[in-house]
Amino acid sequence: MSASETKAPFASFEWMMAFRYLRSRRRETFISIISWLSFCGIMLGVATLIIVMAVMNGFRTELLDKILGINGHLVIQPQDSPLTDYDTIAKRVEGVDGVRYVVPFVEGQILASGPGGAVGALVRGMSGESVSKLKLVSSNVLQGSFEGFDDGEGIALGSRIARLLGVVLGDSVTLISPKGAVTPMGVAPRIKSYKVKAVFEIGMSEYDSSFIFMPLAAAQAYFNQDQKVSAIEVYVDDPDAVGQMRPMVEEAVDRQIYITDWRFRNVTFFSALEVERNLMFIILTLIILVAALNIISGLIMLVKDKGSDIAILRTMGATRASIMRIFMMTGAAIGFVGTVAGFILGLLVCLNIESIRQFVSWITRTELFSPELYFLSKLPADMDVTETVSVVLIALVLSFLATLYPAWRASTLDPVEALRYE
Template structure:
């Protein structure tokens, strides 16, 4: 008796037949069209997912940098008694490892007026050294200077606020607070005229239009807080490790305090971003899913068309496993190549997204990314290795799963039935 020879899985002839099935012939043109659309669907789905996730990450990072660049990662507020020992508390917090800056502030709402307009503002009293250590302010001074900030009665205001009031560095504005001197006629508003010492531009319109920085001693006098401050803003080296810093800052404060971290202060904003990001991921995953379903339909049609070929291969000795692997390779090749090219296209676009935005804006003569609407001056894209790997893995998995049923049907085809009417 002659011993039967069992071919190893994924033998060269299986690859050869699979790749021949991927090449279009005239009578198989429709099947080839389905395969082409499946390839395009997976490629565009993967590329779009990578680009959208990168842009959403870029938005979060840029907005986080701008929000936390101005506001501290931790806001320390007093409990039981006013924060009259603010200098000592701030010095102790500054010694905590990982704390970059502990800045005492006096904060209050007011009305800023000039001969050309009026608008509501948030006045923040702060020490000159602390203000210069807030890099988002110190590095973005557009007019004037912060030198001698503590010595005079000058203010630092945002660029959009300066535009609304039509003032420049060196001009005067009047700050009006609701609570002023108490008289027999009642509480009178307090108003005082200050010189604009500096104009800054963070790049986030809400902050540039609302914040006014004042020397802390002047703010204490203006808001009737001669010995205490409103709170201490704590800036850390890593906002994602804020839970560790909360514990250390509580111990270093040495007095009853109440703390609010950046996640609580901006919970609504960042939760909305996260929800939007998750929804976009689910919606765009449907593109890849539809492309995977196209692979199923294309392979089922290919199995029906190649019924006689499958029967001949079976009679020549090909096993059911070989037939299944042939169609598995055919379908998986579409998914793998589409995923790889989609990954490359998405990466290239992410690396040049600002250049592409400028080109499209120039070509269409429109503003595609308005800084007033999106708070940012450019389109950000920050690719995350873990997310990109997850997108690629998801696309490959869907592509592979899509080939299983048609391949199983091909392997179960009865050679006698397939050749009966040939």
């Protein structure tokens, strides 16, 4: 080994020594076990962090898509007088740049009764044209259709409420509203039966178990809302830009109204999701940190075991910097390979997470992702590129930092002291 070879940074002999120390020998079995534990810890930590972040991102994205797919980004409500001029207002608001479409509707709480029992539900009266614009509803019809929805008095039910009531396409559902006709004896509940014209499934249990759609004219008659609507929903091209859209919509309406947006109506829910997501990121990063600490302990033991080898290398011309680089590469190799393996494992799990959930549910005979608890019927996973890259970089940086102290200890080893008792 020439002097130039020993002094050149990251020379071939440094790589050779670094990877030689990674290979297990009989008397170094315990050190090898620590190295394998470090590798597994980093791999599982990176994979777990990627999977959990992807699931939480998917959970938020799916909820946001479904909530905004059936509820307007902006909701116009009357303030001084009823919305009897809703057609005129809708046309003016649809002319605003950035508005996709506008949906006037009548809404009311009712008790729905069928052969299977009775449940509380939310009736939303809309025109057939408006329902067709809600692709989350009109594109997920299980039975029947919305064709000719305005012509009759048929209703559309969510799949879960249909099962609770025990009805299918063509059956009758009795709707009971506490706000009925005024009589000398007081307000009598309004009771009326409607045929089931369609059954839809959005995929969000809260909506599938509570929403009933009714033709706008029938809903106005049922809820005593003659020639007026409860509110007008505005759907925009960019939901995140509702703050900038609000003044333009108010100007287009040109009357006393009250406007709320989706952020205000769901602020508590999505804030809780964001806090939980950030906390999970911090907690799961600790798994990678623990694995990095295993790298430190493994390298320190390796330095003590290889004291004589280090001393011989020093006497042959290896510099302190060269010794330090050898042990840095040894530890960094564990972190790098573990991070790559964790990324691949996390990617494979995220791409097949619903199949894995179904398989585990089949094996354990339990429902791991109950729609009643988690709102969604499928386990979503949405890998964010920036977030995934951040996880990989954090793992690599922690693995590299873990090598500094043991490598420094190796570089400061005195060759005379190391060889004295050999």
